[in-house]
Amino acid sequence: MFARIRSAIRASAVHAVLGAVAAVHLVAVLAVGTVAVALPAPAEAQVKASTCFFRNECLKEGTRENCDNEHCFDDSAALGCPKDQGACYTNPPAIPLQIRLGNTTSVVDLGDYIAVFYNYAVSVAGIIAGVMIVVAGYQYLSSAGNDSKVKGAKERIKNALIGLAILFSAYLILNTVNPDTLRLQMPKVEVTRRQTFASCAATELCAPCGVEYVVLTRLSDGKTATSTADCGELTRLKSDLNDAALSQFDVSATCIGRGCAKGDVPGGSTACVDGQYRCKRGDNLQFACGAAPAAAKEGYACQRCKNNGESCGRNGASDECCGGFCADGAAGNVCASGEPGDECDDGKECKSGVCNTGTFNGACTIGSVGAPCNDSSECNKDAGLACATVADGFGTSICLPGTEYSSCDADENCKGGLKCVSLSLGASVCLQREDLLKACDTNADCPSGRCNTLGGRDFCTSGALGAPCEDNNQCVTLGCAAGVCVNGENGGMCDEPLDCASRKCYKGGNGPGVCTSGGAGARCDNDAHCLSNLRCSPDNRCVQRNQ
Secondary structure (H helix, E strand, O other): OHHHHHHHHHHHHHHHHHHHHHHHHHHHHHHHHHHHHHOOOOOHHHHOOOOOEEHHHHHOOOOOOOOOHHHHEEOOHHHOOOOOEEEEEOOOOOEEEEEEEOOEEEEOOHHHHHHHHHHHHHHHHHHHHHHHHHHHHHHHHOOOOOHHHHHHHHHHHHHHHHHHHHHHOHHHHHHHHOHHHHOOOOOOOEOOOOOOHHHHHHHHHHOEOOEEEEEEEEOOOOOEOOOHHHOEOOEEEHHHOOOOHHHHEEEEEEEEOOEOOHHHOOOOOOOOOOOOEEEEEOOOOOOOOOOOOOOEOOOEEEEEOEOOOOEOOOOEEOOOEOOOEEEEEOOEEEEEOOOOOOEOOOHHHOOOOOEEOOOOOOEEOOOOOOOEOOOHHHOOHHHOOEEEEOOOOOOOEEEEOOOOOOEOOOHHHOOOOOEEEEOOOOOEEEEOOHHHOOEOOOHHHOOOOOEEEEOOEEEEOOOOOOOEOOOHHHOOOOEEEOOEEEOOOOOOEEOOHHHOOOOOEEOOOOOOEEEOOOOOOOEOOOHHHOOOOEEEOOOOEEEEOOO
16 A cells, blocks of 8 residues: 555656656746747848958957857858958857756856756756656556556556656747747957057058058978068958968968059059059048059048158148058158158157167168067067167167077066176167087087077077177078077168078168168168168168159
């Protein structure tokens, strides 16, 4: 008698659990469906991507650990991006669960948690229903003709099947009412595209006026476009780039082309050259020398402008100048290029926004290794560079990387736990310990093959960027200037033309010089410091030969 009562109680309890799960589930389905029907469809403008990325470009943007397409990249057509591109979202961190749900120990957001909990609950309910069916089947087989037992067993099997039908019909019901309710995604935050102003300013003539292009870093050797000399493989029109090509590169910056040369503008005439036209941005502009490129962005056009050296209005960025900048010269405000290495009084006259006023009456720089500086604010902080004095006999301060053997003033100029070790004659370099300095007599004594004399001591160096040197042979980089290994970027220090990628080193007096572009408006000592179609004017600026 008591055994039957306990059996009935257990059966009733199981029925109650299954029934409660099914009831709550059905109510939730109906409630969510009602809300989904009541909610208005989002406006199309709300689902458009503000910035479009390639998949590889997106997954390399910032820290993308444990990132997948579901959370970080979406290339659905509704986002309005070109083919092979989509929206890029921030990577939500995984949240550990205090109570594990099956094999799941962490979730990404609330939507992910609800989905995991639902799947877990359905699995548990399915197991309970399966047990009920097995128990009822056993009771049915062992009823031995007892009609009440047979009826009870059939009722349990029917109830279990009804519960399963309700549980597993949820997907069909929700998908019919509103498919969006099945996604269970929290609002996503789009990634802001990185913009490197210096890279864009140095390469903007690599693309036609108003056309979007990218500056790339080659993964095999870390080479990044730093001037128009790198146009080609290291700068690509955005429309010509594809996701497969990005497996070999990192995108350093996305820029807008400013080229107005004949070859840059469809239908452009021989008069359409950078010396007479400038790519401007404004309302209702029309291309002054040919049709706008098909890929050009609205608001950009090539317009007639003043040549460098001609008078202009207020100094700073100026569309009236072909070079794009109006500089405060000895004879008043004149148009200038604002390129790294060009003369300036303040950052407003430089494309990079940085003017080192302590060098050659002021020089525009991009804060790279070897660039002149007054303090670390004029150095590229993203690259971890700092301003330090080098032992060149002139007290020159330049931007340095703070790596092993890099010149330094104090420990704070060194990175990675290195110390600023004083040598002699005022020279100091970054090292872990002074006793690691390997003495040498010739290059053959050094593993790197580079023996350097600095501050009265002969020691081995690496020849890397910022390492001390006496000549170009002691560097693995382009050259040796102001006593350190440099890349020869425009705006950086130089001792001779071979120290510059442009092969144009403007000296302007005693001490080290500065690498210039040789373009219109660049400073020069003679015609050799200017591009072939330009000449050096009496006021030491590169100008058109007919000026």
